[in-house]
Amino acid sequence: MSPDLSLYQLPRDIRPEHYELLLAPDPETSRFEGEVRITVDIYRDTLEFVLNSVDLKILEAAAEIDGFDFPLRAEMDSEHERVILRGSRLFEAESKAVLRIRFAGTLNDLLAGFYRSTFTGPDGSTEVIATTQFEATDARRAFPCWDEPSVKATFRLTARIPAPLVALSNMPIESEEVLRDGRKDVAFRVTPRMSTYLLHLTVGRFECVAGRTPEGVDVAVWTTPGRREEGIFARDIAIRLLPWYNSYFGISYPLPKMDLVAIPDFAAGAMENWGVLTYRETALLVPAGESSARTLQRVAIVVAHEMAHQWFGDLVTMAWWDDLWLNEGFASWMEVKAVDHLFPEWGMWELFEAEDMVEAMDLDALRSSHPIEVEVRNPHEINEIFDAISYMKGGSLIRMLERFLGPETFRKGISEYLSKYAYQNASTADLWNALGRSSGQDVRTIMESWTRQTGYPVLLAGDGPSPVLRQVPFFVHPALMGEALSKKDAPAWNVMMNLSDDKGEAQSFLMNGRTADLPRPAGGGRWRNLNVGHVGFYRVLYPDPMRDELLGDVRAGVLSASDRLGIENDLFALGRSGLAPLKDYLEALRAFRSERRYTVWADIVGNLDWIDGLMAFGAGWDLLAAFVARLCRPAFDRAGWEIPEGEGHQERLLRSLLLVTLGISGDRGILDEACRRFDRFLSDRKSLPPDLRLAVFRTVARRGDAGLHRTFVGLAGKAGSQEEKNRYLSALASFGDAALLRETLELSLSDLVRIQDTVGVVSQVAANPHGRELAWTFFTERFDTFRHRYEAGGFALQRLVRSVSAEFRSEADRERVRAFFGEHPLEGAKRTIDQALETIELRTLVWEREKEGLSSFLGNPGEPGRG
Numbered sequence: 001m002s003p004d005l006s007l008y009q010l011p012r013d014i015r016p017e018h019y020e021l022l023l024a025p026d027p028e029t030s031r032f033e034g035e036v037r038i039t040v041d042i043y044r045d046t047l048e049f050v051l052n053s054v055d056l057k058i059l060e061a062a063a064e065i066d067g068f069d070f071p072l073r074a075e076m077d078s079e080h081e082r083v084i085l086r087g088s089r090l091f092e093a094e095s096k097a098v099l100r101i102r103f104a105g106t107l108n109d110l111l112a113g114f115y116r117s118t119f120t121g122p123d124g125s126t127e128v129i130a131t132t133q134f135e136a137t138d139a140r141r142a143f144p145c146w147d148e149p150s151v152k153a154t155f156r157l158t159a160r161i162p163a164p165l166v167a168l169s170n171m172p173i174e175s176e177e178v179l180r181d182g183r184k185d186v187a188f189r190v191t192p193r194m195s196t197y198l199l200h201l202t203v204g205r206f207e208c209v210a211g212r213t214p215e216g217v218d219v220a221v222w223t224t225p226g227r228r229e230e231g232i233f234a235r236d237i238a239i240r241l242l243p244w245y246n247s248y249f250g251i252s253y254p255l256p257k258m259d260l261v262a263i264p265d266f267a268a269g270a271m272e273n274w275g276v277l278t279y280r281e282t283a284l285l286v287p288a289g290e291s292s293a294r295t296l297q298r299v300a301i302v303v304a305h306e307m308a309h310q311w312f313g314d315l316v317t318m319a320w321w322d323d324l325w326l327n328e329g330f331a332s333w334m335e336v337k338a339v340d341h342l343f344p345e346w347g348m349w350e351l352f353e354a355e356d357m358v359e360a361m362d363l364d365a366l367r368s369s370h371p372i373e374v375e376v377r378n379p380h381e382i383n384e385i386f387d388a389i390s391y392m393k394g395g396s397l398i399r400m401l402e403r404f405l406g407p408e409t410f411r412k413g414i415s416e417y418l419s420k421y422a423y424q425n426a427s428t429a430d431l432w433n434a435l436g437r438s439s440g441q442d443v444r445t446i447m448e449s450w451t452r453q454t455g456y457p458v459l460l461a462g463d464g465p466s467p468v469l470r471q472v473p474f475f476v477h478p479a480l481m482g483e484a485l486s487k488k489d490a491p492a493w494n495v496m497m498n499l500s501d502d503k504g505e506a507q508s509f510l511m512n513g514r515t516a517d518l519p520r521p522a523g524g525g526r527w528r529n530l531n532v533g534h535v536g537f538y539r540v541l542y543p544d545p546m547r548d549e550l551l552g553d554v555r556a557g558v559l560s561a562s563d564r565l566g567i568e569n570d571l572f573a574l575g576r577s578g579l580a581p582l583k584d585y586l587e588a589l590r591a592f593r594s595e596r597r598y599t600v601w602a603d604i605v606g607n608l609d610w611i612d613g614l615m616a617f618g619a620g621w622d623l624l625a626a627f628v629a630r631l632c633r634p635a636f637d638r639a640g641w642e643i644p645e646g647e648g649h650q651e652r653l654l655r656s657l658l659l660v661t662l663g664i665s666g667d668r669g670i671l672d673e674a675c676r677r678f679d680r681f682l683s684d685r686k687s688l689p690p691d692l693r694l695a696v697f698r699t700v701a702r703r704g705d706a707g708l709h710r711t712f713v714g715l716a717g718k719a720g721s722q723e724e725k726n727r728y729l730s731a732l733a734s735f736g737d738a739a740l741l742r743e744t745l746e747l748s749l750s751d752l753v754r755i756q757d758t759v760g761v762v763s764q765v766a767a768n769p770h771g772r773e774l775a776w777t778f779f780t781e782r783f784d785t786f787r788h789r790y791e792a793g794g795f796a797l798q799r800l801v802r803s804v805s806a807e808f809r810s811e812a813d814r815e816r817v818r819a820f821f822g823e824h825p826l827e828g829a830k831r832t833i834d835q836a837l838e839t840i841e842l843r844t845l846v847w848e849r850e851k852e853g854l855s856s857f858l859g860n861p862g863e864p865g866r867g
Contacts (some may be wrong), residue, residue, distance in 0.1 A: 008081070008379070008652065010081055010146055010148060012046035013043050013046055014042055014046065014049055015041050015468070016040040016041075016144070016153045017040065017154070018038070018156070019036055019037070019154070021035065022036070023160070023161075023201055024161070025159075025201075026414075027128035027203065028106070029114055030108065030128075031104065031105075033104045034102070034143055035101065035102045036100075036101050036145070037098055037099070038099040038153075042091055042094070042097060044093050045090055045092055048084050049267055050084050051083050052081055052140035052141050053081065053145075055814065056140075059102040059104060060100075061085050062100050062103075063098070068090055070088070072086075107808070109789075110789070112143050113141025113791070114130065114131075114263075117265035118265065119264040127224075128204070129203065129204035129263065131278070132201050134147075135195060136324075136382045136383060136386070137379040137383075138792070139197055140196075143503065145196050147196045147197070147366055148196075149197065149319065150195075150425045152191045152195055152423070152424070154190050155170075156187070156192045157170075157171075158187045159185070161502070163178055164183075166200065166203070166205065168203075170198070170200055170255075170275040171191055171255070171256075172470075174336045187210070191274065192254060192274070194274055194423075198272070201744065202222075202261055202278070206362075206666070207225055208228060210407075211235055211239050215243065217256065217257060220257070220286065221259075221260045221261075222259055222261045223262045229288065232262070233296065234285070234303050241304060241342065242307065246774070249311050249414065250418075251415065251418055251422070257275060258277065258310075259275065260277045260284060261276060261278045263281070263758055264281060264286045264722075264754070266278065266280040269285050270302045272309030272310065272314060273344065274310060276817040277303075279303075281304070282295070282722050284303070286299055289690070291723060293653055293691055294656075295690075295723055301339055304333075305331045308331040308334035309449035312334070313330075316418055317426075320602070321385070322376050324373055325373070328390045330395070330398055332394060332395030333394075337771065342448060346601050346650070347650055350597070350650075353599065356392040358603060361393075362476070363388045364455055365474055365577075366395055366475075366477070366830060367457075368835045368840070369389060369835070370385065370389060371451060371454050372450070372452075380830075383792075384828060387795075388730060400535055401496070402494040403498065404496040405440075410435065412438040413434045413438030414435075415438075416433035416656045417662065417808040419432065419497070420434065427504050429444060447494075449492060455474065456537050456539075457471040457473060457492070458577075458579070459530060461541065466517060466527075468515060470515045471511065472487075472495065472514075473546065473751075476577050477841065477845070481660075486560060489494070490549060492513065492514045494510060496508070496536060498533060498535060498536065499518070499529065499537055500532045501763065502549075507620055522582060524697065528550070528553070529543070529555070529563060531566055533563065535571075536671070539570045541605065551591040554568075555594070563748070564595070564600050564666060566590070568600060572610075582846070583854055586627070586858075587603065593634070595635065597650060598653040603609060606632075607655060612624055612625075614843060614847055620851070620854055623855070625857075626860055629666065629667045629860055632662055633667065636670075639655045642674055652691045653691075655692070657691060657761070659674070659692065660694070660698050661791060662690075663700075670699065677696055678700045698730060698734040701732070702734050704736075704737075709743065713732065713747065716752060721758075732744040732761070733768060733771070734764070734768060734787065737770070738771070739771060741774050742778070744761065745761075745778040747767055748761040755789055762803065763799055763800065767807070778804075780820060786800060787824075789824065797826065798832045801836060802835065806836040806840060807834075807843075809844050810844055813839055816835075821833045
């Protein structure tokens with residue numbers, strides 16, 4: 001019998017108005033105690049109060065009504081993460097009560113709830129931070145509460161902490177009182193009405209770099225001692241963006257301060273706690289002279305993302321987690337828009353297409369994907385939807401809709417939505433209705449085809465001046481794609497298209513049926529490009545003449561980088577799905593011989609890496625490496641080893657990408673020069689620019705020996721920043737020797753690697769063809785350790801499961817993975833396991849279908865740089 005999922009949601013008969021919360025953590029003993037007084041409204045006669053609670057010991061509970069206390073008996077319901085407080089009298093409807101609960105708990109090592117983080121102080125000693133991470137359902141690990149997003153209340157938090165430490169929370173400090181026992185009570189001002197998952201407390205030794213916006217909002221970046229200067233870049237980003245957000249939304253940031261806090265141990269990239277945003281150190285700090293262009297981009301993007309949540313998520317919150325995408329999809333779109341405003345020269349929308357949109361389209365082409373609006377009930381299901389669909393597909397759809405409606409019309413609708421639902425909860429339908437009112441369009445009907453069903457279409461285009469279009473669901477799995485082509489009643493989408501003709505004139509078109517006749521171009525001629533700017537979340541299968549014309553435009557350099565990327569990525573996806581031979585994709589790469597943009601090369605390299613993994617240790621694998629080297633070397637020669645002063649952002653990214661690609665592919669000249677530069681780096685750290693370090697480290701490691709492995713271990717142990725340490729860990733995952741990769745895997749669970757970074761190390765070993773089997777074996781051997789660390793949920797568990805299991809290419813491997821997870825279920829990764837199994841199956845089919853064609857082509861490919 002299936003469990004009653006409604007038991008994971010609390011009864012609606014009691015609702016809190018206000019929490020008076022005292023938390024007293026002891027970082028040294030990893031314990032905490034607390035007391036909460038919750039003012040509640042009683043809507044129906046009841047004998048009990050049902051709250052969320054996990055891993056807390058209830059010491060005492062009572063209900064206060066009209067000045068009288070009535071004891072409550074606590075009964076734990078661990079399966080449903082609840083505590084039931086039962087009274088001996090009836091609590092009548094239409095009355096108020098104050099629940100008073102004393103409790104105790106442990107500062108855990110799960111990076112969720114109220115947990116401990118450690119760092120090495122300036123004197124070399126280990127120091128402890130107590131910090132919280134409550135999204136999605138972990139406030140209940142810190143105090144008994146109504147831990148659901150629709151149950152908003154106000155909070156007054158007091159932290160009782162050792163006197164020398166700093167306490168940070170959502171609001172400014174209201175008062176501090178030193179106690180006789182050497183502790184102090186730090187009381188914070190009352191918060192606005194908000195959800196429990198946005199409440200936050202951090203306690204430890206911190207220092208800050210601060211500033212103020214023109215509107216008078218105090219902005220500070222908080223770091224562990226000795227690192228405050230590394231927060232200047234993020235502080236400046238926040239100060240510049242806050243007025244811009246105020247203007248865009250038409251609603252001023254409502255809190256008096258904004259803290260950005262770097263936490264050494266942090267499961268996600270960052271968290272949008274209202275007024276006190278928390279981050280991994282690598283997502284917030286920029287060590288002077290040590291950070292790459294990639295790090296600057298990441299810090300800017302993650303800061304912008306969490307700031308966008310202060311409106312979308314904090315001010316207006318989804319009513320339940322099935323609308324998580326309202327938070328994450330919008331912030332994923334807004335982060336790019338905001339950083340593009342600050343740094344238009346970076347080409348952020350191109351980067352979004354290459355790094356986010358492509359990932360979302362890959363995942364959503366699986367049958368085991370899920371709709372953006374997806375029903376979830378229990379904490380495991382909730383944690384599973386923090387994925388590329390909620391974030392990246394959501395952001396892609398918002399971008400597509402903005403172009404369709406027009407930027408200003410779209411902005412007005414967003415402003416109306418935020419104003420109407422401020423300090424409340426809203427649904428996807430509420431957003432569509434607001435945008436419909438601002439635009440006069442039936443936005444809800446258009447968009448529900450995108451948010452309420454899985455996947456997206458591929459448009460099959462006919463030839464001629466006004467070709468007939470047919471849309472079918474796109475699957476990367478060849479067998480599923482074949483089935484979709486034969487179905488007459490397959491799902492359809494309202495496709496918002498942007499077309500251009502052979503004169504470069506653009507025109508929009510809404511395809512709202514399974515077939516459509518495109519109108520003739522306004523100026524005569526023929527349609528040339530059916531997804532201008534690669535904004536539409538769909539693929540296009542062109543007839544051969546149109547495809548060849550587009551590739552001719554690529555060669556001639558008359559298409560934008562976004563268009564070149566879209567055409568190239570579609571060709572690769574179509575090749576995997578069986579709609580075209582995969583070798584045709586390799587043939588088409590000749591058209592990109594003069595490509596100079598990082599975003600296009602990043603997708604090409606990523607796709608070649610997928611083919612490399614497919615062919616690993618099989619026929620023609622060595623020929624692929626030679627093909628890749630011939631393809632990429634001219635582009636690297638144009639870039640060169642030296643970084644000119646003032647070089648552009650994407651140029652800096654491109655050099656590193658091509659360098660590591662050539663190094664891993666075995667280019668002897670690259671390898672020799674990388675070794676020479678690495679040897680010099682060992683005696684002169686400043687000799688190797690940060691933009692080149694990761695590429696050089698990975699290149700020399702691929703053919704390195706045990707001595708070099710020990711060198712990288714030593715460097716990782718002495719790294720001055722987490723960014724630099726991660727480079728060394730990546731190098732340790734790049735060796736070609738199986739015994740050394742096994743050592744790397746063992747190190748991933750040692751004190752050398754933080755819990756949050758273990759998954760990254762194991763994933764990189766799994767992505768290394770020489771480490772694929774090793775990583776799977778290691779995962780199965782240490783399964784209990786991984787499950788304890790990461791089953792609390794989120795990205796880490798999903799990434800770990802996918803990375804160690806999805807790279808295989810045989811039916812025997814698929815059965816082995818299926819059997820293991822059948823015997824070792826992971827509640828927080830059910831969908832991810834299904835996706836991994838589907839991916840193995842499609843890789844098996846693609847390999848069997850394509851191996852002869854790929855080997856034959858690579859044996860006589862011609863010159864990739866010609867044609």
